Amino acid sequence: MYASTLFASTLFVATALAHGNITSPPARQPGPVMQQVCGSQAVSAILADGTGPLENIPSNGAADCNIFLCKGAQFEDNMKNVQTFAPGEKVAFKAQLPIPHEGPANVSIIDTATNTAVGQPLLVxxxxxxxxxxxxxxxxxxxxxxxxxxxxxxxxxPGECTMQWFWFGTSAQQTYENCVDFVMSA
Known part of the structure; x- marks a missing residue:
């Protein structure tokens, strides 16, 4: 209980300090499974600056820790946030951008097993x-x-796909991303 409260409290503070993030629908967050897979330094980096660039998140080199897939945040820590969407449904996003960095961005569906896009980006x-x-x-x-x-x-x-918001600040040379876990209704 204490660890969960600490994660939630620190994450709330960290999110207010950062460059940009998705605030709705719920995006993946670090948790105990991420700490086991990626190490405490990766989790600490995200908790210190929840929407900082991927380049600031240290990788422990573990095969299961992929910083370039949802910042290393693990599905198992985020199962309660899985959204259900229907084909053709419009999904509203809200982003917070306290420190903008001009560059390209997109929202794509990502196959989590291969970290590759499924089809074309949904928004560019x-x-x-x-x-x-x-x-x-x-x-x-x-x-x-x-x-x-x-x-x-x-x-x-659940866990097969994620909707990824991806943004690269060209001058800053920094990469930002958030993932929204979802399933498609039949």
Whole structure:
């Protein structure tokens, strides 16, 4: 209980300090399984700056720890947040971008076994979070994607797929991502 409370409290503080993250739907968070797989340094880095770049998350080199898949956050720590979406459904996203870094971004469905995109991206920004703008366009922090109708039987098992928000700050040379675990209804 204490470990869960510590994770939740620290994560809340860390999220308020960072560069950007998805606030809705619920994104994967670090937890005890991530600590077992990726080590305490990786979890500590995320808890210190919950939406910092992937480049700031140390990898322990373990084969099961893939920082470039959901920042190393493990499905087993996030099973209660699995969303159910229907083919053709519009899914609203909200993002927090306290420190913008201009660069490309997208939202894609990712096969978690191979860390590869399933089909085409659901949304693409050629230029996202441009720090040179006086105010970011509203669609940088509130946007929606339409779930594909062509997945067949893919993404019907929890943990098989995730919807990944991916953003690369070109000048900053920093990579950001969040994952939303989901299943497609039949």
């Amino acid at each position: 920004f050629d230029s996202y979070a441009d720090e040179n703008l006086a105010k970011l366009p509203p669609n940088n922090t509130a946007f929606s994607v339409t779930m594909p109708t062509s997945l067949g039987t893919a993404c019907q098992t």
